Amino acid sequence: MPESPFVIAGGGIGGLATALGLARKGLPSLVLEQSAAFGEIGAGIQLGPNAFHAFDYLGVGDAARGMAVYIDKLRLMDAVSGAEITHIPLDEPFRARFGNPYAVVHRGDLYGVLLQACRDNDLIELRANCRVERYNQTAGRVTALLAGGDHVGGQALIGADGLWSNIRRQVVDDGAPRVSGHTTYRSVIPVDEMPEDLRWNAATLWAGPKCHIVHYPLSDWRYFNLVVTYHNDAPEPVAGKPVSKDEVRRGFEHIHPRARGIIDLADDWKLWVLCDRDPVENWVDGRVALLGDAAHPMLQYYAQGACMALEDAVCLSHMMETRDSIEAAFEAYRAQRVVRTARVQLGSRAIGDHIYHPSGAHALVRNAILRDLAAEDHYDRLQWLYGGTGLGTATDA
Numbered sequence: 381m382p383e384s385p386f387v388i389a390g391g392g393i394g395g396l397a398t399a400l401g402l403a404r405k406g407l408p409s410l411v412l413e414q415s416a417a418f419g420e421i422g423a424g425i426q427l428g429p430n431a432f433h434a435f436d437y438l439g440v441g442d443a444a445r446g447m448a449v450y451i452d453k454l455r456l457m458d459a460v461s462g463a464e465i466t467h468i469p470l471d472e473p474f475r476a477r478f479g480n481p482y483a484v485v486h487r488g489d490l491y492g493v494l495l496q497a498c499r500d501n502d503l504i505e506l507r508a509n510c511r512v513e514r515y516n517q518t519a520g521r522v523t524a525l526l527a528g529g530d531h532v533g534g535q536a537l538i539g540a541d542g543l544w545s546n547i548r549r550q551v552v553d554d555g556a557p558r559v560s561g562h563t564t565y566r567s568v569i570p571v572d573e574m575p576e577d578l579r580w581n582a583a584t585l586w587a588g589p590k591c592h593i594v595h596y597p598l599s600d601w602r603y604f605n606l607v608v609t610y611h612n613d614a615p616e617p618v619a620g621k622p623v624s625k626d627e628v629r630r631g632f633e634h635i636h637p638r639a640r641g642i643i644d645l646a647d648d649w650k651l652w653v654l655c656d657r658d659p660v661e662n663w664v665d666g667r668v669a670l671l672g673d674a675a676h677p678m679l680q681y682y683a684q685g686a687c688m689a690l691e692d693a694v695c696l697s698h699m700m701e702t703r704d705s706i707e708a709a710f711e712a713y714r715a716q717r718v719v720r721t722a723r724v725q726l727g728s729r730a731i732g733d734h735i736y737h738p739s740g741a742h743a744l745v746r747n748a749i750l751r752d753l754a755a756e757d758h759y760d761r762l763q764w765l766y767g768g769t770g771l772g773t774a775t776d777a
Contacts, residue, residue: 385410385505387524387532389512389547390540391418394672394689396494398538400438401697403503410534411504412524414511414541420491421620423568424484424598424605426583426683429766432480434690437771443493448483449597452581456735458747459588462636466750467582468758477759478766484583484596484605487686512539513546515668522667536667536706538696540689543655545674551665557655560679561613562732564654565628567646568603574645578638579604583683586639587746589739591631593639606646608632609680611737614653621651654679656729659722661714669710671696676721681731684724684765692717695772716772724765 386402388395391413399409427448435441454468468474470482498504511527515537522537539547543557571579578584578595586593590611598605610631628649632640656677663670672689696713703709738746753761 383408383535384521385534386536386538387412387522387534388538388540389524389545390542390672390674391415391506391508392420392540392542392672392689393491393494393686394693395538395540396491396498397434397438397690397693398540398671398696399498399504400440400494400501401693402700403501404437404439405697405701406503407697407700408503409505410532411498411506412510412512412526412532413506413508414527415508417508418495418506420487422487423566423603424596424607425487425490425686426596427483427485427490428684428687429475429478429480429482430768431687431690432483433768433771434687434694436480437694438497438690440493440497443497444485444490445481445483447489447493448481448485449581449599449601450481450483451583451596453583454482455580455582455584456750457584457586457639458743459586459591459593459635459639460743462638465587465747466753466758468762469755473755474759478762479768482583484598486599486603489599511546512541514550515547517666517668520667536669536710538669538671539674540671542673543657543677545670547668548670548674551668551670552660552662554657554660557617557657557677559615559617560654560656560729560732561615562609562611562654562679563614563618563631564607564609564652564680565623565649566652567606567649568598569606569646571597571601571604574604578642585736586635586642587736587738587743588632588635588639589743590737591635592736593632593642595642606642607680608643609654609736611732616653617655618651618653623649623651625649627651656725659718659725661718663714663718664710667706667710669696669713675717676725678721678725679728679732681728681736682724682765684728688721688724691771692721698772713772
């Protein structure tokens with residue numbers, strides 16, 4: 381009889397990466413996606429070197445690199461004065477220091493790489509229209525109970541079902557996500573509609589009082605991704621709501637015309653109210669484990685949400701090889717990941733307050749500190765994040 385699978389609730393980047401990681405260890409998985417089809421919503425995503433460490437481990441490094449745009453720098457601009465505050469070079473010294481590049485990619489393109497790799501693997505089964513509502517657990521087996529009354533059994537269950545995870549509700553039971561009060565608006569524009577003097581090969585962030593603007597090239601330089609965020613004390617979660625350009629403009633009337641004018645370049649704006657959760661330690665219940673946003677949802681300010689899910693997948697699969705039971709492997713995975721991901725969760729909140737959104741004297745202090753940093757100073761500060769630690773593999777050495 382074939383070995384029963386690891387059931388993975390959630391067919392996003394984290395769920396697919398987990399299936400690939402388990403397959404590398406010879407372990408079968410069944411990925412259950414609640415949507416009618418496997419797919420990814422959104423446009424741009426930033427990938428630090430730690431994401432490429434994970435891609436290489438999962439066997440999709442070359443394909444992921446083929447989808448990416450390799451930017452020259454991370455550029456921080458003052459949205460009030462219009463002047464550059466600092467930049468972090470991403471050239472050969474950066475790659476040599478961290479062992480991999482920094483890049484940007486269309487989320488759908490990256491997702492397609494992972495999805496095709498899963499479809500090509502005989503150890504991975506994909507099923508859509510399967511929403512996991514809860515689970516039951518007995519010795520040696522977990523049963524995922526689906527909306528509509530069906531159920532699926534396996535030797536373990538991994539909750540990769542996102543911010544509103546039903547698996548987390550049963551494992552942690554910590555209520556609804558925390559609403560940050562920060563509203564993000566997203567759009568894309570053709571590259572030839574971006575003013576020539578702003579067509580920088582950079583991930584550019586304009587930091588202003590209670591707001592910021594991000595832009596970078598995508599899809600072989602066919603588009604620019606635009607993400608603008610306003611700290612407007614939004615009271616409740618919203619995801620993907622279409623909004624008018626006038627609504628977007630209202631949060632940015634107080635910044636430099638050069639930065640503000642970027643908003644006028646796009647028409648198809650959608651709104652998200654950002655949410656996260658406080659870090660917790662209890663990701664595991666016997667043969668059930670949380671992963672990605674189900675375990676550690678975070679704000680966008682470190683650009684690490686997908687990267688942390690990829691790292692989780694690598695670490696979990698590695699622990700399956702190094703421990704003598706699923707329960708022990710899940711606990712080792714949790715212990716390896718919890719502090720690192722909590723640091724990114726809490727750090728993302730702090731960056732939003734102290735780097736992206738300050739005003740007045742607070743902003744002047746930020747500018748003075750960051751302008752004094754050389755490239756190596758920036759690299760030293762990023763070593764903990766990009767240096768490959770936390771995967772639970774030989775890359776941690």
